[in-house]
Amino acid sequence: MKRLLSAIGLAAALSLPAVAQNPAVTLPDPESIRPPMDVSTLKNYLPIGRPKDLKPSAVPDLSGDWAADNKRGGFGQSLSGADPGGRMRGKEPDIKYLPWALQRTLAENPPSGPDAKYELTTDPQMHYCEPHGVGRIYMHPVKVRYVQTPEAVYILHEMGPVFRIVWMQADHPDDPDPQYWGNSIGWYENGDTLVVDSIGYNDRSWLDQVGHPHTEKLHTIERYKRIGTDVLEYDITVDDPGAYAAPWNGHRNFIKSTTGFMRYQWVCSVRDNNAHYQNTTAPGNASGQTTFGK
Amino acid sequence: MKKMLLAIALGILTASGTALAHHGGNLYDTTKTVELKGTITKFEWGTPHNQIYFDVKTDKGEVQHWVGSTEPAGVMLERGWTRKSLAPGDMVTVYIFAAKNGATVGNVQKVVKADGTILTA
Numbered sequence: 001m002k003r004l005l006s007a008i009g010l011a012a013a014l015s016l017p018a019v020a021q022n023p024a025v026t027l028p029d030p031e032s033i034r035p036p037m038d039v040s041t042l043k044n045y046l047p048i049g050r051p052k053d054l055k056p057s058a059v060p061d062l063s064g065d066w067a068a069d070n071k072r073g074g075f076g077q078s079l080s081g082a083d084p085g086g087r088m089r090g091k092e093p094d095i096k097y098l099p100w101a102l103q104r105t106l107a108e109n110p111p112s113g114p115d116a117k118y119e120l121t122t123d124p125q126m127h128y129c130e131p132h133g134v135g136r137i138y139m140h141p142v143k144v145r146y147v148q149t150p151e152a153v154y155i156l157h158e159m160g161p162v163f164r165i166v167w168m169q170a171d172h173p174d175d176p177d178p179q180y181w182g183n184s185i186g187w188y189e190n191g192d193t194l195v196v197d198s199i200g201y202n203d204r205s206w207l208d209q210v211g212h213p214h215t216e217k218l219h220t221i222e223r224y225k226r227i228g229t230d231v232l233e234y235d236i237t238v239d240d241p242g243a244y245a246a247p248w249n250g251h252r253n254f255i256k257s258t259t260g261f262m263r264y265q266w267v268c269s270v271r272d273n274n275a276h277y278q279n280t281t282a283p284g285n286a287s288g289q290t291t292f293g294k
Numbered sequence: 295m296k297k298m299l300l301a302i303a304l305g306i307l308t309a310s311g312t313a314l315a316h317h318g319g320n321l322y323d324t325t326k327t328v329e330l331k332g333t334i335t336k337f338e339w340g341t342p343h344n345q346i347y348f349d350v351k352t353d354k355g356e357v358q359h360w361v362g363s364t365e366p367a368g369v370m371l372e373r374g375w376t377r378k379s380l381a382p383g384d385m386v387t388v389y390i391f392a393a394k395n396g397a398t399v400g401n402v403q404k405v406v407k408a409d410g411t412i413l414t415a
Contacts, residue, residue: 067372142369265368280400284321286395
């Protein structure tokens with residue numbers, strides 16, 4: 001044991017100067033923490049697609065520009081309905097993690113929020129400008145517009161800018177290619193709600209700002225409910241048997257914005273992200289260690 | 295360093311929204327607002343955050359180069375800012391959550407221009 005401790009001590013002593021000379025550090029790669037099983041064989045907890053007994057519904061008017069409201073979590077940090085602020089990461093009472101998913105979540109370094117380690121963030125969106133994906137796209141102070149046609153609802157995000165297409169007449173393909181935004185179909189219910197059912201996701205994006213993972217078995221059900229002239233309620237169900245032992249839910253509120261859509265396009269630039277770190281964060285980073293610029 | 299007045303008032307309250315969402319907020323002291331009088335040298339308007347560069351002269355006559363950030367341009371438009379809100383040469387008082395390690399960087403909370411215009415971040 002003495003030899004082992006000595007070896008560890010020597011290794012630590014040798015490693016410290018190396019960090020000081022070269023502040024770029026290699027962190028454990030959260031993406032190496034993956035499901036221990038073949039997720040393609042798993043069955044989702046909830047029915048996928050349009051209900052067979054769907055009743056006719058009036059079409060709610062979702063027109064206008066919508067921005068995150070402070071109620072129901074604001075734009076928040078976590079998709080957890082119990083913990084929109086991201087203060088209970090890994091301990092949310094409403095999320096039943098599979099062990100690997102918990103380990104993966106806790107291995108991630110969020111760029112913002114209570115658990116933020118911005119200088120050491122493992123956020124793929126921040127580092128590579130990869131798409132936010134469903135759920136997380138709504139966690140920024142950026143507006144969204146819904147363009148409704150009989151064939152499709154087009155969801156236009158200032159963030160990106162990116163758009164999604166929700167097919168209102170078609171069904172999901174039998175074996176959709178896994179992609180960042182998945183394949184979405186939709187319908188209306190109760191005269192006030194747009195339901196968006198999505199599958200066919202890849203497993204590369206975070207579900208929210210705090211790094212909740214998902215697999216290619218992710219199935220999301222979003223409900224956009226008009227509850228007044230200026231308020232839109234958003235509910236999302238995460239149904240992923242590859243990462244979680246049960247479905248869980250997130251909530252947001254949107255309010256009408258009158259400041260103009262797309263006045264400023266939030267385009268992601270790796271160059272700008274790195275520059276922001278270097279200019280306004282690096283000087284305040286006492287350790288000098290960072291994942292930026294790698 | 296008299297010009298670097300520490301204004302503890304309301305620091306935590308004003309931090310609740312922006313600092314949590316703001317990148318780098320974990321490295322800044324969000325419990326107190328530092329008040330700095332200086333001159334704008336550059337204003338970068340964009341994403342992921344606007345960046346405000348300004349110089350502050352200390353009591354000893356040395357010039358400190360500060361960089362503060364706000365939320366991105368699209369958000370600041372909603373708060374009444376434009377890309378022309380600040381320009382090089384503007385005399386300003388900047389209220390900022392500064393870096394915990396003493397570096398001259400931070401999250402801008404408010405800018406007051408010489409003509410009294412208040413720009414809330």
